[in-house]
Amino acid sequence: MGVSWLSHRVLNRTLLQRQHLLARTEADPLAMAGHLLGLQAQEPLPPYLSLAARLHDFDPAALSAALEDRSAVRLLLMRGTIHLVDPRDAWLLRSFVQGFLDKVARTSVTARDAVDVPVDELAPAVSEVLADDPLSPARLGEELAARFPGTPADALTHRARYTLPLVQVPPRGLWQQPGGVAYQTLQRWAGQPPAEPDPAEVVRRYLRAFGPAAPADLTAWSGTTGARALFASLGDELRSHTDEHGRALVDLDGLPLADSDEPAPVRLLGRYDNVWLSHDRRDRVTPEPAKRQRWMGVNGGVGSTVLVDGMLEGLWRMTESGRVEMRLFRALTTAERADLDAEVGRVEALLAPAAARE
Incomplete structure (x- = not known):
């Protein structure tokens, strides 16, 4: 099968689709944690x-x-x-x-x-x-x-x-x-004995949650080296792609890619969500370096983030009064603002009992 070229927007929407950030789903919390290969819990x-x-x-x-x-x-x-x-x-x-x-x-x-x-x-x-x-x-x-x-x-x-x-x-x-x-x-x-190592299955699951990806992306997600050999070990299970910069990417053959026109709703994510931390360049949802710097803050601290149209467009925090306080990076459209207001309402309702402590 030939190599296909993927635009940044297709990669963005595919990541959000695999992360279940294009549409909420009905799933058991632990099943979702398993699909995501764990939840960041610093x-x-x-x-x-x-x-x-x-x-x-x-x-x-x-x-x-x-x-x-x-x-x-x-x-x-x-x-x-x-x-x-x-x-x-x-x-x-x-x-x-x-x-x-x-x-x-x-x-x-x-x-x-x-x-x-x-x-x-x-x-x-x-x-x-x-x-x-x-x-x-x-x-x-x-x-x-x-x-x-x-x-x-x-x-x-x-x-x-x-x-x-x-x-x-x-x-x-x-x-x-x-x-x-x-x-x-x-x-x-x-109360369980150690499981047998299965690095190939980890790579497959990484691609299901974060692909398409390059070896450097797997290393960025995990910290491990030897990613190129791990990808090579999957052989015909993989399909080859390139991105807008000519970088070689791979994916599990048969996994669907999202349409570039797929709408991406507003989402408020917590600190350290792995959607931000699982690719080498961290540009799938933060293509602009200046915005990445604002997200990472001083001394590498990572803020709670606002996704608008699939991209990083702001930071948020909970105030002592139980309200979401935001710092947006651009003006929003009327539709985006309405979507944001609805999402803020969900988060405030979720956190209301603990707002003074978080």
Whole structure:
């Protein structure tokens, strides 16, 4: 099959279609989290905003209950950041990014003072320390420091979470509930043994959620290297494309591409939504460098975003009075403003009980 040329608008609409941001859908929250290969969860609120933007009648209590009954977990995954996934995907994705996390552990300022601790000694020590109950990062570090004298406690904590799949247990991440971080091992918390690594399936699922893509995009999403070889391993499963800049892209053969004229409704997304962070150039929804800079803010901080016509057109935050406050990047049409007002109403209704705390 020949190589097809894809305009930026087709790539934009296809990404939004695969992200379920062109139209809300009826789906179980964990099924949507699985399709998206996890929900970015560096902070407690963004996973709820991600699902509210994609699902009809999303009930945040359902996702909160999934964390409590352990059918959803929060742990370090892609790019060394916290994601919310189900336990099966926790094992699958952790095995995919573990090499990257090991590299981070060797170079990170927070963990490198513990890099000389052998994994075959650290792993059983962590399991022993967490045998009874989850522990806060400080307590985990103290217990490990007693077993590895001379190694800083905070470095041991960071080394442990990079090297081993440690879950942030509830109440962390529960809806409208405060909760500090406490760790437990994934196997003990979820009650499931490790899954077999399946990097090819991860690549397929990445393309279903974020494709078409280049090897550099897979690396940007995950942090891992070797993406070119992973794409090559799929062989005839892939179809080739090029973008407006002549960059080679691939996609799973048979996956539909969106029409460039597909309307894209206004959406308010939380901080760190993966729709922004899963391509090398980050230009599918932010083609203008000046707008990308305003979104990333000072020192790389990422703001909560406003999508209009499929593009980044503003930032938003919740005020203490429970109202959405926006900073738009351009004037909106009458129709766009009406769409925005409706979306703001949805978000304010969702967050109203917790507005003063978020």
